[in-house]
Amino acid sequence: MTSIKDIARLAGVSISTVSRTLNNYSDVKPETKEKVIKIAEELNYFPNAVAKSLVQKKTHTIGVFFGNNMNLGFDHPFFLDIISAVREVVGNAGYDLIIFTNKNKERATYTTLCRERSVDGVVLLLTGEGKKKNEQFIELQESGIPCIAIDLPLKGDKCTYVESDNYFGSKLAMEHLANLGHQVIAFIGGDEISKTSYDRLRAYQDSMMEYGIGYNPNLVYLGYFSKGIAQKATKELMRQRPDITAFFVASDEMAITVIETLKALGKNVPNDVSVVGFDDIREASFCTPPLTTVKQNKHDIGSEAAKMLLEIIEKSDIKPKPKTLDCDLVIRDSTAPPK
Amino acid sequence: MTSIKDIARLAGVSISTVSRTLNNYSDVKPETKEKVIKIAEELNYFPNAVAKSLVQKKTHTIGVFFGNNMNLGFDHPFFLDIISAVREVVGNAGYDLIIFTNKNKERATYTTLCRERSVDGVVLLLTGEGKKKNEQFIELQESGIPCIAIDLPLKGDKCTYVESDNYFGSKLAMEHLANLGHQVIAFIGGDEISKTSYDRLRAYQDSMMEYGIGYNPNLVYLGYFSKGIAQKATKELMRQRPDITAFFVASDEMAITVIETLKALGKNVPNDVSVVGFDDIREASFCTPPLTTVKQNKHDIGSEAAKMLLEIIEKSDIKPKPKTLDCDLVIRDSTAPPK
DNA sequence: TTGTATGCGTTATCAT
DNA sequence: ATGATAACGCATACAA
Numbered sequence: 001m002t003s004i005k006d007i008a009r010l011a012g013v014s015i016s017t018v019s020r021t022l023n024n025y026s027d028v029k030p031e032t033k034e035k036v037i038k039i040a041e042e043l044n045y046f047p048n049a050v051a052k053s054l055v056q057k058k059t060h061t062i063g064v065f066f067g068n069n070m071n072l073g074f075d076h077p078f079f080l081d082i083i084s085a086v087r088e089v090v091g092n093a094g095y096d097l098i099i100f101t102n103k104n105k106e107r108a109t110y111t112t113l114c115r116e117r118s119v120d121g122v123v124l125l126l127t128g129e130g131k132k133k134n135e136q137f138i139e140l141q142e143s144g145i146p147c148i149a150i151d152l153p154l155k156g157d158k159c160t161y162v163e164s165d166n167y168f169g170s171k172l173a174m175e176h177l178a179n180l181g182h183q184v185i186a187f188i189g190g191d192e193i194s195k196t197s198y199d200r201l202r203a204y205q206d207s208m209m210e211y212g213i214g215y216n217p218n219l220v221y222l223g224y225f226s227k228g229i230a231q232k233a234t235k236e237l238m239r240q241r242p243d244i245t246a247f248f249v250a251s252d253e254m255a256i257t258v259i260e261t262l263k264a265l266g267k268n269v270p271n272d273v274s275v276v277g278f279d280d281i282r283e284a285s286f287c288t289p290p291l292t293t294v295k296q297n298k299h300d301i302g303s304e305a306a307k308m309l310l311e312i313i314e315k316s317d318i319k320p321k322p323k324t325l326d327c328d329l330v331i332r333d334s335t336a337p338p339k
Numbered sequence: 340m341t342s343i344k345d346i347a348r349l350a351g352v353s354i355s356t357v358s359r360t361l362n363n364y365s366d367v368k369p370e371t372k373e374k375v376i377k378i379a380e381e382l383n384y385f386p387n388a389v390a391k392s393l394v395q396k397k398t399h400t401i402g403v404f405f406g407n408n409m410n411l412g413f414d415h416p417f418f419l420d421i422i423s424a425v426r427e428v429v430g431n432a433g434y435d436l437i438i439f440t441n442k443n444k445e446r447a448t449y450t451t452l453c454r455e456r457s458v459d460g461v462v463l464l465l466t467g468e469g470k471k472k473n474e475q476f477i478e479l480q481e482s483g484i485p486c487i488a489i490d491l492p493l494k495g496d497k498c499t500y501v502e503s504d505n506y507f508g509s510k511l512a513m514e515h516l517a518n519l520g521h522q523v524i525a526f527i528g529g530d531e532i533s534k535t536s537y538d539r540l541r542a543y544q545d546s547m548m549e550y551g552i553g554y555n556p557n558l559v560y561l562g563y564f565s566k567g568i569a570q571k572a573t574k575e576l577m578r579q580r581p582d583i584t585a586f587f588v589a590s591d592e593m594a595i596t597v598i599e600t601l602k603a604l605g606k607n608v609p610n611d612v613s614v615v616g617f618d619d620i621r622e623a624s625f626c627t628p629p630l631t632t633v634k635q636n637k638h639d640i641g642s643e644a645a646k647m648l649l650e651i652i653e654k655s656d657i658k659p660k661p662k663t664l665d666c667d668l669v670i671r672d673s674t675a676p677p678k
Numbered sequence: 679t680t681g682t683a684t685g686c687g688t689t690a691t692c693a694t
Numbered sequence: 695a696t697g698a699t700a701a702c703g704c705a706t707a708c709a710a
Contacts, residue, residue, distance in 0.1 A: 001454065003687055014697045019689060029695055046451045050392045051687030054702045059389065060441065080419055091440030096456070098437045101430030102399065112385045115340065117435070286625035342703055353681045358705060368679055390703035393686050 002043045010043075011036050022047065053118060061098045062090050062309065063119035065110060067126050078279070078298055079125060082150060085302025086123060093310050095120065109136045111143045121146035121309045124154070127196070146312040148305045151196045153322070158312050160320035162305040166196055166278075169294040169327030170203030173248050173276045176292070176329055178211040180337045182246040182274065185213070188233045188258065190225040190250045197222075200250045200278065219244070230254035234261040245273060245338035252277040252284045252293055259287065259334065270336035280330055289333035300325050341382045349382075350375050361386065392457060400437045401429050401648065402458035404449060406465050417466060417618070417637055421489060424641025425462060432649050434459065448475045450482045460485035460648045463493070466535070485651040487644045490535045492661070497651050499659035501644040505535055505617075508633040508666030509542030512587050512615045515631070515668055517550040519676045521585040521613065524552070527572045527597065529564040529589045536561075539589045539617065558583070569593035573600040584612060584677035591616040591623045591632055598626065598673065609675035619669055629671035639664050 004018040011018065013032060021028050021036040022045075028036075053059040064086075066079060087097060100113055110133075114122050122145060140147055141156035149161040177185055187204040190197040201222070208215045221237055223229035230249065234257075237244060249255035255277030259269050267273050269289060277284060280295035304323050311318050343357040350357065352371060360367050360375040361384075367375075392398040403425075405418060426436060439452055449472075453461050461484060479486055480495035488500040516524055526543040529536040540561070547554045560576055562568035569588065573596075576583060588594035594616030598608050606612050608628060616623060619634035643662050650657050 005687075015688085016690085016698080017696055020696085023689080027695060032695080044451070046447070046455045048393075048457065048687050049455045050389055050398065050457050051702090052689075053389045054387075054393055054687080054704095055689045057702080061437070087438065087440045091442045094441050094443040096437055096439055096441050098400070098435055099426065100435055101426045102433050102435050103430045104433040108385070112383070116385045116388045118387065118389050282622065283625050286622050286627075288625075288627065344703075354704080355682080355706080356680060359680090362705080366679060371679080387703050390686090391705080393688090393703080394705050396686075 002045050003048070004045075006043060007036060007039050007045060010039050057118070059118045059120055060095050061117065061119050062086075062095050063114055063117060063122040064097055064099045065113075065122065065124050065126060066099075078127060078150075078281075078296075081298035082125060082302035082305070085299045086306040089303050089306035090310065109139055111136070111139045111145065114140075114143070114145050119145075121148070121313045123147075123305060123309065124149040124152060127151045146309055148309045148312075150301060150305060151194070153195050155322070156320075158320065160308065160312075160322050162301050162308065162323045162325065163196065164296045164301065164327050165324045166199035166327070167203045169278065169296070169329075170200045170248070171207055172327065172329040173278070173292075173294050174204060174207035174211070176331065176335065177246045177248065177274060177276060178207065178213070180246075180274065180335060182338050183213050184219070184241065184243050185246045185248060186219045186237050186241065186244045187221070188230060188237075188247060188249045188254060189220065189222040190254070197225075197250060204248055225251050225254060227253060227257045230257035231261045234258045235265070238262075238265060238267075246335070247273065247275045249275060249277050252279040252281045252291060255291055255293065255334075256283060256287050259289075259291070270334050272339065274335040274338070276335060284330075285332065292332045292335040293330055295328045295330045297325055297327070341384050342387065343384075345382060346375060346378050346384060349378050396457070398457045398459055399434050400456065400458050401425075401434050401645075402453050402456060402461040403436055403438045404452075404461065404463050404465060405438075417489075417620075417635075418464060420637035421464060421641035421644070424638045425645040428642050428645035429649065434649075448478055450475070450478045450484065453479075453482070453484050458484075460487075460652045462486075462644060462648065463488040463491060466490045485648055487648045487651075489640060489644060490533070492534050494661070495659075497659065499647065499651075499661050501640050501647065501662045501664065502535065503635045503640065503666050504663045505538035505666070506542045508617065508635070508668075509539045509587070510546055511666065511668040512617070512631075512633050513543060513546035513550070515670065515674065516585045516587065516613060516615060517546065517552070519585075519613065519674060521677050522552050523558070523580065523582050524585045524587060525558045525576050525580065525583045526560070527569060527576075527586060527588045527593060528559065528561040529593070536564075536589060543587055564590050564593060566592060566596045569596035570600045573597045574604070577601070577604060577606075585674070586612065586614045588614060588616050591618040591620045591630060594630055594632065594673075595622060595626050598628075598630070609673050611678065613674040613677070615674060623669075624671065628673045631671045631674040632669055634667045634669045636664055636666070 004015050008015040008018045018036055021033050098117060098119060137154055141154050141159045144158055147159040151163050152161055154161050189201050205215045218240060221233035247258055249258050255275055259275050262269055262273055269275055277291050277293035280293045284291040284293050312320050343354050347354040347357045357375055360372050437456060476493055480493050480498045483497055486498040490502045491500055493500050528540050544554045560572035586597050588597050594614055598614050601608055601612055608614055616630050616632035619632045623630040623632050651659050
């Protein structure tokens with residue numbers, strides 16, 4: 001509402017003097033400085049960030065994209081923890097978050113939306129969206145817009161990604177099952193074309209080989225992350241291979257569905273069949289039985305992503321590198337030795 | 340990067356012609372129009388929203404404030420559902436969400452932050468922050484900035500709020516307990532000074548009177564919404580009044596803690612003591628035993644809030660009115676007749 | 679139908 | 695130490 005022009009008039013100085021004062025320039029006479037500040041406070045003046053952004057080409061905003069599909073946007077169990085950590089880090093550095101929601105832009109891409117809003121950087125939280133938008137990812141990678149993707153292997157001059165060590169985490173899960181004595185271990189995977197999913201599958205396969213069990217494709221069901229798929233997969237696998245004694249499932253949400261489906265099939269978890277999940281969402285500790293799972297360190301993923309993004313934004317000479325964070329195995333009650 | 344100036348130069352027209360073309364003005368010769376649009380597409384032009392905002396005094400952004408405390412920000416179980424609904428509604432109307440996170444603004448208030456960013460409207464999601472910031476709320480109410488608060492009774496020319504019918508919902512809970520035959524019903528409340536909490540307390544008191552049980556203050560524990568308080572309250576109440584057969588607890592998070600505490604005290608839920616919560620968060624259906632609770636319709640709260648906000652923004656003559664949405668009782672396994 | 683000129687609120691360059 | 699003035703990218707009132 002009130003601008004530096006108003007202050008200038010009341011203080012009897014020029015707008016440049018007001019601007020200099022308010023921006024703490026050294027070359028302002030103490031008395032004028034005092035006078036200007038006093039008037040600014042009286043008028044309850046706050047600078048117009050829009051005007052500032054226009055001239056400075058810096059908005060102090062970080063854009064956030066996340067999916068629209070079920071369980072991939074705000075609904076995704078990860079979003080909360082990750083964005084919460086991002087918020088903390090960028091907030092302390094003086095940025096606000098702008099969440100892209102505007103639907104009235106058909107021709108827009110991630111890149112053009114970022115340019116339009118002139119965000120200083122962007123976080124991609126598209127877990128599960130797969131590579132349907134591959135061209136858009138390439139455009140963004142090459143755009144020069146500072147960018148961090150979560151669980152999506154983007155690489156560019158100002159662009160990289162943060163993920164969990166899905167391979168290693170999955171090997172922990174498999175080691176746990178093997179140590180319990182399981183041999184016939186099934187795997188239910190998520191989105192086939194995402195790196196995240198693929199790393200988990202590879203670890204399953206490698207483990208089966210390493211433990212001398214051998215890799216058998218008919219113990220594997222791949223689809224995409226969804227409860228419906230999990231239910232179907234469980235039924236089908238148990239019908240074809242009633243000798244299965246354990247499931248390694250690529251997400252907790254699916255794993256919980258697997259448990260429910262097994263119960264419906266008259267199986268006891270973990271006495272008849274063991275189940276291990278991946279993620280460690282809140283429900284994992286509440287479900288019955290509480291789920292043994294591989295814990296992703298969501299808070300660290302978010303804060304590492306945010307820190308890296310700030311570096312890319314603020315240091316021109318940085319060469320962004322992907323970051324892979326450790327996972328831990330959390331043993332609860334959904335696993336036991338086979339009968 | 341590329342501006343209307345570039346397009347104008349390449350098309351051999353003035354920038355105003357470009358502007359008019361791109362904004363679909365009728366008075367542009369079809370051929371020039373075509374030429375301009377073609378060049379704009381070739382240059383992959385997108386308008387600079389910052390510049391646009393400056394001249395139009397409209398940013399197409401909705402500000403969002405939420406608490407910083409534990410369980411009051413992104414961590415709050417409600418945030419997700421509500422903001423998800425808000426996002427959907429405002430997104431379809433052509434707005435983006437800007438989440439205020441910048442911490443480098445000590446003297447700032449809700450109002451000044453909104454003015455600074457020139458948001459078109461703002462949503463307050465401060466459930467539980469209480470009235471510590473009363474002066475700020477008053478300033479915002481009177482600021483003329485279109486504003487919707489969730490669970491916080493703000494009223495102004497361009498400002499109102501959306502809440503659940505906490506009183507009615509609580510009466511449903513009490514009716515359920517009374518119908519089961521409970522007489523010695525304790526109440527654990529949240530923030531004493533919030534309307535939300537107070538409405539739940541009043542319903543408890545009124546019910547106790549109506550069912551002829553009588554209101555006894557030593558069956559009531561008020562603090563603020565927190566797990567620690569819930570634990571302490573349970574122990575203290577059970578010590579003073581071992582004859583308690585039921586708890587009505589003002590939030591699910593607290594109710595779940597109450598159940599855990601009762602178990603630790605050697606009580607069986609629901610056989611020894613019944614527990615009813617409020618909110619219906621995800622965990623309510625997963626905990627053991629699954630929690631009987633009053634369900635708040637979070638999605639509707641968010642979408643009603645967003646719709647109302649858009650009305651305030653877009654219709655100058657609207658008189659915003661508070662909206663109170665129904666609650667439902669969800670009966671699960673944490674309640675049973677007293678022994 | 680199109681171009682010129684002005685302004686939005688600010689910073690920044692250049693005089694003075 | 696301070697003031698004019700241009701510029702940021704765009705929309706718009708007014709002229710032509």
